[in-house]
Amino acid sequence: MNVTEGHEETGTAPRRRDVVRREGRPKCSLVRFVVDPEGAVFPDLAERLPGRGVWVEASRAAFDEAGRKGLFAKAAKRPVRVPAGLADTVEGLLARRCLDILGLARRAGCLVAGFDQVADALRGGQKGVLVSAADAAPDGVRRLSGLHQGLHGDGGPHLVAFGRGELGRAIGRDEAVHLLLFEGKLARRLMDEAARLKGFRAVGPAPNGPADGSSRGTTLGT
Structure with missing residues (x-):
């Protein structure tokens, strides 16, 4: 094992040391932070900013614990300032990354x-991530979910995290209710980002539609 800046490379999925759990975990389940010259903590979701990275589990609970116990400062080995609303900022950035992937997939065909x-795509055997608006009509979601599960089994990847307006804007429409992102690299990226988003956004409606009319929530199947 080679360990640098909290890195652990084991020949499988890249792992980083989570400062809260103090153990190596898959990088895709963590959020990287860096500290600027003034000591402010910034999320680096693209993992490209210079400086020593501080890795934290992608969840509100882990962020709260890291801040409460001074783990950002301990890992950075210097005094730091954790901005108010950091978890909300990360949630917004993760949501944006998910929506950007959908837009990219639309442009890529x-x-x-x-x-x-x-x-039609599901009946033709096209596998992928089924994306349903959180404010979709339950009957439509249920019917498409049935077709989707027929291809994938009960654990088919199904994302319910955004309202129809958010989905529409992501793909250049006023609104969108039902989408299918074909299996492949972008689908895997979407589910990785959505899994991180789930740590910040409360689990919402089941795949057969929202029970409370809410516009947000995350249902993931893999």
């Missing part, structure tokens, strides 16, 4: 939108 288009 590996995403279809609309009930009929998604249903």
